[in-house]
Amino acid sequence: MADRLGPDWTDVLAARDQARRERAEAARHTPLPVAQARIVHLDRELNGPLRLLPQLTPEEQRLNRSRLEASLKAA
Known part of the structure; x- marks a missing residue:
C-alpha cells in the first residue's frame, strides 16, 4: 500500500x-x-454479478497489518 499510495497511505x-x-x-x-x-439491469443480464476482488493471502494480511500498526504508531 505504501508503495502504491505514498507515505500517507492511511x-x-x-x-x-x-x-x-x-x-x-x-x-x-x-x-x-x-x-x-x-x-x-442489462449489464447484470449480460455479464452476471459483479466479480469480487481476489482475497489477500494470510501473509499479505499480516504484512498490511504490520504496516498499518507502524503507521499509526508514527502518527
Whole structure:
C-alpha cells in the first residue's frame, strides 16, 4: 500500500472509505433514473454479478497489518 499510495497511505485509504460511505448513503436516498437502472439491469443480464476482488493471502494480511500498526504508531 505504501508503495502504491505514498507515505500517507492511511489517510488516503481513510478518505476513500469516507467518500465510499457518503456515496452509499446518498444512493439510498436517491434512486437511479430509469435509463440508468435499465443499463444496470442489462449489464447484470449480460455479464452476471459483479466479480469480487481476489482475497489477500494470510501473509499479505499480516504484512498490511504490520504496516498499518507502524503507521499509526508514527502518527
